[in-house]
Amino acid sequence: MKASPQFRRxxxxxxxxxxxxxxxxxDHPSLLQSYVWQDxxxxxxxPTLRKFLGFWARTLDGPLFRVTVGHNRLIRPAELKAIGAEFRLN
Incomplete structure (x- = not known):
């Protein structure tokens, strides 16, 4: 079984x-439209977002007004916490 390309990335x-x-x-420069991009x-x-925004600026007619970016690494090093005591129940 192979891992998906998204998981590899x-x-x-x-x-x-x-x-x-x-x-x-x-057609109406005083109006703003919103577009949500995710990758x-x-x-x-x-680099992927910059490539997309470059494409937008070169080929689309709607000039950019503002870009708000959110980012989260989904896979990161695990957090380890020391446990002061261990209780076992039988």
Whole structure:
């Protein structure tokens, strides 16, 4: 059984990145529209998001107004806590 490509990326350090993109409507520049983008990306450079935003700026008519980014590594080192005592019940 093979691991999914998304799982492999997480093991390589990628985390789930969500970006809310506010852009101006091409026909009505005073109105803002929201677009939510989500993919696995590397913090803090965000190469995948930067590639997408570059594509947006080159090919789409709606100019970007604001991009808000949230990021979380889903796989990270485990936290270990020392236990002061152990009780066993039979």
């Amino acid at each position: 997480q093991l390589e350090g990628y985390g789930l990145t969500t970006a809310e993109i506010l852009y101006r409507m091409p 696995y990306d590397l913090f803090p450079e965000f």
